[in-house]
Amino acid sequence: MSEGRKKAAFEERLKAAEDAAAGPKREAAEGDASSARRAIELAMRLGVEMVAAMVIAVVIGWGLDKLFHTSPWLMILMVPVGMVAGLRNLLRASGGKSGG
Amino acid sequence: MAGPTIDALGQFSLTTGLGSLGRAVNFTNSNEAMLGAAVVIVAVFALGLKSRALVPGRAQSLVEMLYEFVHNMCVDTIGEEGLRFFPLVFTIFSFILLGNLIGLFPYFFAFTSHIAVTLALALFVFVFSTGVGFYTHGFKFLKFFVPEGVPAWLLPLLVPIEIISYLSRPVSLSVRLFANMTAGHVMWEVFAGFMLLLTASLGVLGAFASVVPLSLNVALAALELLVAGLQAYVFAILTCLYLHDAVHMH
Numbered sequence: 001m002s003e004g005r006k007k008a009a010f011e012e013r014l015k016a017a018e019d020a021a022a023g024p025k026r027e028a029a030e031g032d033a034s035s036a037r038r039a040i041e042l043a044m045r046l047g048v049e050m051v052a053a054m055v056i057a058v059v060i061g062w063g064l065d066k067l068f069h070t071s072p073w074l075m076i077l078m079v080p081v082g083m084v085a086g087l088r089n090l091l092r093a094s095g096g097k098s099g100g
Numbered sequence: 101m102a103g104p105t106i107d108a109l110g111q112f113s114l115t116t117g118l119g120s121l122g123r124a125v126n127f128t129n130s131n132e133a134m135l136g137a138a139v140v141i142v143a144v145f146a147l148g149l150k151s152r153a154l155v156p157g158r159a160q161s162l163v164e165m166l167y168e169f170v171h172n173m174c175v176d177t178i179g180e181e182g183l184r185f186f187p188l189v190f191t192i193f194s195f196i197l198l199g200n201l202i203g204l205f206p207y208f209f210a211f212t213s214h215i216a217v218t219l220a221l222a223l224f225v226f227v228f229s230t231g232v233g234f235y236t237h238g239f240k241f242l243k244f245f246v247p248e249g250v251p252a253w254l255l256p257l258l259v260p261i262e263i264i265s266y267l268s269r270p271v272s273l274s275v276r277l278f279a280n281m282t283a284g285h286v287m288w289e290v291f292a293g294f295m296l297l298l299t300a301s302l303g304v305l306g307a308f309a310s311v312v313p314l315s316l317n318v319a320l321a322a323l324e325l326l327v328a329g330l331q332a333y334v335f336a337i338l339t340c341l342y343l344h345d346a347v348h349m350h
Contacts, residue, residue: 010155044276044334052272057264085264089272092265 045093050086057082104300106293108286112213130217133209137198166194170336177340178347185343188228192221193336200281200328204321212331213281215274222274225339233346244349273338277331284324291317 061078065071116123117132148163156164170190174182196212203210211217233241245262246255294313298306 007154040330041334041337044280044330045272045338048272048276048279049268052268052275053264056268056271060264060267081260082264085261085268088261088265089268 042094046090049089049093053086053089054079054082057085104293104296106290106297108289108293111285111289112282129209130211130214133199133202133211134195134217136208137195137202137211140198140202141194170194173337173340177337178344181347182340182343185232185340189336189339189343192225192339193332196221196277196335197329197332200332201325203281203285204324204328210281210285212277213285215278218274218278219270221335222270222277225273225342226270229339229342229346232343233349236347237349241346241349244345269338269342273335277335280327280331284320284327288317288320288324291320 057078058075061075064074064078068074114128114130116127117129118127121127122132144159145163148159151157151160153160167190170193171183171186174186174189178185199212200210202208203213233244237243245259245266247258247262250258291313295310298310298313300306302309
């Protein structure tokens with residue numbers, strides 16, 4: 001019985017504390033924190049995303065060159081493709097229209 | 101010149117751990133740190149969940165916060181069906197987080213500063229999410245590489261771009277974690293080396309002047325703490341994103 005009363009009193013106090021803490025100020029602070037987190041996350045991602053596509057493209061081109069003995073033409077061909085893929089990665093990471 | 105030199109990369113060299121037994125089976129200090137990270141996670145969870153109180157204490161709050169953080173990340177990013185992957189994401193997140201944090205302590209080894217480790221993790225995520233894609237969609241998953249609403253004559257150009265963009269995922273995932281951890285530790289080592297060099301070359305004056313690199317190192321420690329948490333978070337949320345792509349295909 002006293003257990004139940006304690007729990008009810010606790011819920012009451014919790015609600016009072018939550019009401020006191022709620023409000024536009026808190027929401028604004030939470031919004032700021034989440035947008036800052038998203039911004040930092042993006043900053044960490046973007047640079048590497050671009051370079052990674054480039055590296056993969058060049059490695060594929062180099063490998064195909066070795067396979068077909070066409071060095072260095074396929075690698076050169078793959079460089080612009082890698083650049084575009086890097087830009088595509090950037091768009092995707094920054095949540096562009098076709099991102100996902 | 102005799103005297104102290106800056107050996108920035110020596111801290112990453114692998115030695116053997118666990119004494120002579122470890123030497124016999126090539127158990128490295130990196131493996132030691134991995135084992136340590138796993139043990140710490142299990143121990144923290146076992147201790148935190150021992151009491152199972154309705155109103156959690158400190159340890160239980162920590163455990164519940166971690167759990168809910170990853171839980172929300174899974175639901176928000178992958179969607180309700182993402183809970184199937186919650187154990188995987190949670191394991192990856194906590195393992196990398198603990199690896200980064202353990203590596204921040206002096207004399208401890210940061211196993212996430214080796215590309216072999218991060219690439220293995222990233223390749224696992226990559227292969228797993230591709231497998232999930234093929235498992236849920238069958239061969240229709242290949243449509244993922246064909247952007248919608250583009251004229252057919254552009255497809256020979258766009259499909260390779262999409263494929264390269266997809267293949268670059270494990271690279272960016274692994275390089276990001278590895279580069280951030282390595283760069284932080286190298287910077288620490290270099291500034292600490294400055295202190296030794298200053299003292300060796302300028303004597304007492306140098307000892308006073310080395311307050312500058314010391315304070316930089318203190319500031320770096322705070323930054324590294326942020327980076328350690330953030331990189332684990334980024335790795336986990338990208339795992340979620342890739343799984344989202346595999347499940348929803350857009």
